[in-house]
Amino acid sequence: MIELIHTYWLYFLVGQFPDGPLGGLALTVLLAALALALALPVGLVLGLARVSALRAIRWPVSALVHVVRGIPLLMVIFWAYFFLPSVTGHKTEQFSTMLIALVVFDGVYLAEIVRAGIRGVPRGQFEAARALGLGYGRAMRRVVLPQALRSMLPSLVNQFVATIKETSLGYIIGLTEVSFIAAQINTQVFTHATQVYLLLGLTYFILCFGLSRLAVLAERRLGRRVPPRSVRSPGSPTPTATPTA
Amino acid sequence: MPHFDSALLLRGQYHDWLLTGLHLSLALWATAFVFALPLAIIVALLRLAPSRALRALGTCYVEGIRNVPLLAHLLFWYFGAPELLPDSLKEWLYAGNFEFVAGAIALTLYTAAYMAEDIRSGMRAIPAVQFEAGRALGFGFLGTTRRVVLPQALRVTVPPLISQTLNLWKDTSIATVIGVAEMMYQAARVESASFRSAEAFAFVTAAYLTVSLLITAVAAWVHHRWPVRTL
Amino acid sequence: MRINIRIIVSALLAAMAFVSAAQADQLADIKKKGEIVFGVLGTDEPNSFVDPKTREIVGYEVDIAKAIAQKIGVKPVFKQLAVAARIPELQQGRVDVLAASLTHNKERESQVDFSLTTFVTGQKVLVKNSSGITDVPQLAGKKVVTVKGGTQEPNIRKAVPTVEVVTFETTQQAFLALQQGKGVGYVNDEASLVNDYAKLGPAKKEYAILPTSISVEPLALGIRKNEPALKAVIDDTLRELESSGNADKLFVKWYGPATKLQFDKRSFKIDSDKI
Numbered sequence: 001m002i003e004l005i006h007t008y009w010l011y012f013l014v015g016q017f018p019d020g021p022l023g024g025l026a027l028t029v030l031l032a033a034l035a036l037a038l039a040l041p042v043g044l045v046l047g048l049a050r051v052s053a054l055r056a057i058r059w060p061v062s063a064l065v066h067v068v069r070g071i072p073l074l075m076v077i078f079w080a081y082f083f084l085p086s087v088t089g090h091k092t093e094q095f096s097t098m099l100i101a102l103v104v105f106d107g108v109y110l111a112e113i114v115r116a117g118i119r120g121v122p123r124g125q126f127e128a129a130r131a132l133g134l135g136y137g138r139a140m141r142r143v144v145l146p147q148a149l150r151s152m153l154p155s156l157v158n159q160f161v162a163t164i165k166e167t168s169l170g171y172i173i174g175l176t177e178v179s180f181i182a183a184q185i186n187t188q189v190f191t192h193a194t195q196v197y198l199l200l201g202l203t204y205f206i207l208c209f210g211l212s213r214l215a216v217l218a219e220r221r222l223g224r225r226v227p228p229r230s231v232r233s234p235g236s237p238t239p240t241a242t243p244t245a
Numbered sequence: 246m247p248h249f250d251s252a253l254l255l256r257g258q259y260h261d262w263l264l265t266g267l268h269l270s271l272a273l274w275a276t277a278f279v280f281a282l283p284l285a286i287i288v289a290l291l292r293l294a295p296s297r298a299l300r301a302l303g304t305c306y307v308e309g310i311r312n313v314p315l316l317a318h319l320l321f322w323y324f325g326a327p328e329l330l331p332d333s334l335k336e337w338l339y340a341g342n343f344e345f346v347a348g349a350i351a352l353t354l355y356t357a358a359y360m361a362e363d364i365r366s367g368m369r370a371i372p373a374v375q376f377e378a379g380r381a382l383g384f385g386f387l388g389t390t391r392r393v394v395l396p397q398a399l400r401v402t403v404p405p406l407i408s409q410t411l412n413l414w415k416d417t418s419i420a421t422v423i424g425v426a427e428m429m430y431q432a433a434r435v436e437s438a439s440f441r442s443a444e445a446f447a448f449v450t451a452a453y454l455t456v457s458l459l460i461t462a463v464a465a466w467v468h469h470r471w472p473v474r475t476l
Numbered sequence: 477m478r479i480n481i482r483i484i485v486s487a488l489l490a491a492m493a494f495v496s497a498a499q500a501d502q503l504a505d506i507k508k509k510g511e512i513v514f515g516v517l518g519t520d521e522p523n524s525f526v527d528p529k530t531r532e533i534v535g536y537e538v539d540i541a542k543a544i545a546q547k548i549g550v551k552p553v554f555k556q557l558a559v560a561a562r563i564p565e566l567q568q569g570r571v572d573v574l575a576a577s578l579t580h581n582k583e584r585e586s587q588v589d590f591s592l593t594t595f596v597t598g599q600k601v602l603v604k605n606s607s608g609i610t611d612v613p614q615l616a617g618k619k620v621v622t623v624k625g626g627t628q629e630p631n632i633r634k635a636v637p638t639v640e641v642v643t644f645e646t647t648q649q650a651f652l653a654l655q656q657g658k659g660v661g662y663v664n665d666e667a668s669l670v671n672d673y674a675k676l677g678p679a680k681k682e683y684a685i686l687p688t689s690i691s692v693e694p695l696a697l698g699i700r701k702n703e704p705a706l707k708a709v710i711d712d713t714l715r716e717l718e719s720s721g722n723a724d725k726l727f728v729k730w731y732g733p734a735t736k737l738q739f740d741k742r743s744f745k746i747d748s749d750k751i
Contacts, residue, residue: 007528016531020554070457071450072418074429079450082442082564093555093570165314172422172645174558179316184519186324187648188528193656197325201313208312324652339657344642424621424642424653434643437560437625440587 001195008185012203015176021095023176025203031095031177032164035102036156039163042103043110044145047118050111068108074169077101081173094175098167106163113159117152118144150222157215161208168204178203259435263448266431271456273345273417273427277352278410284353285360292365295386303361310358315419318355323347323423348420356413360406367402368394400473407464414456428452503548503705506572511551514541515571515698518556519646521671522730522737523577523595523695536730537575540594540697540717544573547713558645560625563587566698573710574698577665579627580751589707591697592714593751596744597666598689599631602651602673605682607660612688615639621659623647627691628663635690661686665693667737674736694751711749718746 015023022030049061068076080101081094121144129139170177182200186193291303310318323344327335338346371394379389421430428449435445506512516524516533524535533554545552555571562576566588580590601620603609609618616638622628624643632639644650647664651672654662662669669685676683699707717723723746731739 011528011531016526016533020531020533066458067454070454070461072415072429072453074418074421075446075450075453078429078432078442078446081561082436082446082568161312168314168316169419171316172558174556174561174645176556179314179320182317183320183646183649184526187519187646187652193328193652194321194325197317197321200317201321204313204317205309209308212312324649324656328656335657343658422645424644424658426642430624430643433560433624434629438630440563442564 001192001199004185004189004192004195005199008188012178012181012185015181021176024181025178025207027095027175028164028167028177029207031098031102031167031170031175032160035099035106035167036160036163038099039103039106039110040114040156042107043114046107046111047114050115065108065111068105073101073105073166074172076105077169077173080104094170094173097173098170098175102163102166105166106159110159113152113155114148117148117155120151121147153222154215154219157211157218161211161215164208164211165204259439259441259445260448262431262435263428263445263452266426266428266449267452269345269425270414270417270427270452273348273352273420273425274414276345276349277356277413277417280349280353281356281360281413282406284357285364288357288361289364289368290387290390292361293368293390307358307361310354311362315351315355315416316422318351319348319419319423322351344420344424344426347423348417348425352413352416352420355416356409359412360409363405363409364398364402367398367405370401371397400471403467403471404464407460407467411457411460411464414460415453418453501705502572502700502703503709506548506550506706509550511553512545512548513553513555513570513572514538514545515557515562515565515574515576516541516554517559517562517576518554519648520577520665520668521675522735523667524554524575536726537577537594537697539726539729540714541573541575543717543722544710544713547716548709558625559623559647560645562625562698566700569700573706576698577668577695578698579693580696580749581627582751587701589699589701589703590749591699591707591710592746592749593694593696593744594714594746595667595695597693597695599628599663599691599693600666600669600689601632601661601663601686602654602669603661603684603686604654604657605684609660609686610684612636612686612690615661618661619659620661620663621650621653622663623650627693631691632663663690665695667731667739670737670739674738696749714746 011024013024014026015021017023017026046061046065049057050065052058052061077098081097084097084100125147126139126144129143130136134142167175167177168179171180171183174180179200182196186196189196288303288306291299292307294300294303327338327343327347330338368390375393375397376389379393380386384392417427418429420427421433424430432445432449436442439445516535516537518524518526518533520535522535523537524533526532527534533556538554541554542552555565557565557571557574557576559576562574562578563584565571566574574588578584578590580593584590601612601615607618609615612635615632615636617640619640619642620632621642621644622632624645629641629643632641642653642659644653647668650664651662653659662672664672666685666689673680673683673685697710699710714723717726724742727739727742728734731737733740
């Protein structure tokens with residue numbers, strides 16, 4: 001086991017970089033961070049569209065949200081992989097494909113988190129902002145959203161953990177993220193399958209568990225109770241906000 | 246792009262492949278669900294047990310499983326874990342449909358971890374006085390849980406559990422990496438045999454959506470028929 | 477002699493550059509970009525694989541690709557692909573040329589164009605001796621494993637209609653499945669099988685490659701349809717490699733007696749793109 005780590009640790013952590021594209025654990029984290037950063041504005045727009053007074057906006061977006069939530073992430077990835085180039089006219093390789101699929105998929109789930117965050121800010125804040133003469137956009141941007149984002153922070157960290165796990169599906173389209181690299185290493189060292197996959201699991205565990213502990217710390221700082229990761233308020237009929245991967 | 250050939254979806258060899266995939270996806274989903282639910286109840290009870298050691302065991306299970314992606318679980322149970330078994334046991338295991346078995350094991354353990362948390366939250370939502378009253382009447386921990394807390398908790402827990410069932414349905418798609426011939430596997434197979442990705446993916450998307458919408462409809466009906474009562 | 481051919485080819489190329497300006501000209505785009513993207517498997521020793529020490533992609537097809545890039549005068553870039561993704565990635569423009577152990581067959585000719593055949597191999601089945609299987613027909617009703625998205629699954633099904641096939645994302649996952657006993661046979665190109673067999677080391681004696689080939693696989697580089705200029709450059713580079721003796725040297729370097737595969741000599745020449 002030690003020998004295994006000793007020989008392959010660099011490949012596991014960064015793939016072929018710098019002699020080739022970035023891979024391994026570094027790629028996993030980078031992809032997840034980028035996907036979440038880009039999915040947040042998408043989620044914001046979708047969340048706002050879902051509560052819009054205009055039916056023409058609300059219905060198509062709700063339909064999109066229901067479709068994306070009803071199909072596996074893998075399906076979204078396959079659609080992106082096979083059809084994105086014909087739609088955008090641009091070549092897209094595995095990283096971009098994965099990124100776009102994750103942004104769409106997570107954006108839809110983030111829409112719910114964003115909605116909950118905005119609702120969590122007392123209505124009085126919004127009304128006061130309007131009373132001071134700020135328009136809808138300014139009131140949102142300067143008063144409501146900053147407060148909403150602070151309260152959303154633990155949910156966002158949980159979502160980041162979920163996104164890290166989702167990047168593992170890049171394996172299936174040949175993205176050299178950490179699961180793919182682990183499988184490649186495994187085939188070089190035939191007889192240590194159990195150790196390799198245990199190490200892979202351990203890596204994910206340390207990363208994800210560490211991050212979710214950070215979320216708990218953030219919660220304590222904010223002085224609020226930690227919302228359990230996979231549960232909405234009891235009795236709520238809406239699906240949970242944590243996509244699994 | 247060549248025109249969409251819907252005849253492919255309605256009959257013929259590719260249609261049969263995709264249909265077989267659908268049946269296997271459903272079988273995998275049902276199998277994992279049947280085993281995950283009881284396991285989830287046990288783990289939830291572990292997490293709420295009076296004994297610290299039992300609580301730690303439950304927490305290790307939940308945190309250990311949830312912080313690792315399902316893909317890694319599948320790879321571990323199919324390629325990793327069985328290698329530790331003695332040869333004769335291994336041969337017996339592999340002689341059957343081990344792909345399905347490993348997939349079912351990984352999915353069961355993974356889903357049970359999430360369901361356990363939902364059940365635990367549901368039980369915590371019941372005011373502590375209920376539990377205390379049960380203990381005061383002379384029932385032990387398990388007795389009180391079974392007769393007083395769990396029945397009330399179920400109403401609260403059912404909606405999140407139905408969500409987890411929905412997640413489980415979608416998660417069966419990942420079993421393709423260990424060779425389970427479910428829908429995504431068959432879709433990729435149709436694509437490489439016929440180069441017709443649009444038709445294959447449309448079929449599979451529709452199939453996933455149909456079942457997902459059915460599950461969501463059940464959830465809405467349950468919420469309507471058995472709304473959560475507050476004391 | 478060599479210098480003459482080079483001048484003639486360069487002149488032809490220059491002429492073609494003007495002539496093919498009217499059509500979609502990938503070659504011109506490549507020259508403008510200054511780099512050519514080759515789709516490789518990176519997991520199929522010795523055609524293309526990752527050298528664990530340098531973490532670079534090397535191999536028989538990689539060397540051929542480098543020769544082509546040098547001929548065009550651009551930098552070669554290598555992109556790893558899954559077996560099932562090769563043709564879609566080429567068709568959608570995500571790679572310029574495929575150097576990915578691609579079999580040239582009739583069905584694929586409608587999707588992509590092929591260069592001159594660079595390697596001829598057959599597909600065979602690797603089995604564990606303990607299974608008691610000594611030839612292909614005995615696989616009837618048994619379970620074999622292979623990779624998704626290649627010609628392996630259709631070929632074995634044609635050879636043994638009642639066989640059960642389980643496919644995995646990469647060839648190595650499939651090979652691992654065979655070793656673990658999850659199938660009785662592993663189907664792949666003969667060269668890859670010989671390479672895997674050699675890598676087994678002392679465990680070799682527990683395995684055997686079944687004698688019957690289930691297909692003949694001419695491997696070639698994959699090119700998008702309607703790119704005559706690019707195909708011409710590639711074919712010319714290949715002819716040059718053959719006539720200069722470098723093609724044979726490449727074969728010996730990656731497949732010859734000093735390597736794991738220990739092939740004695742080539743049974744083919746790089747001179748035709750007909751199958």
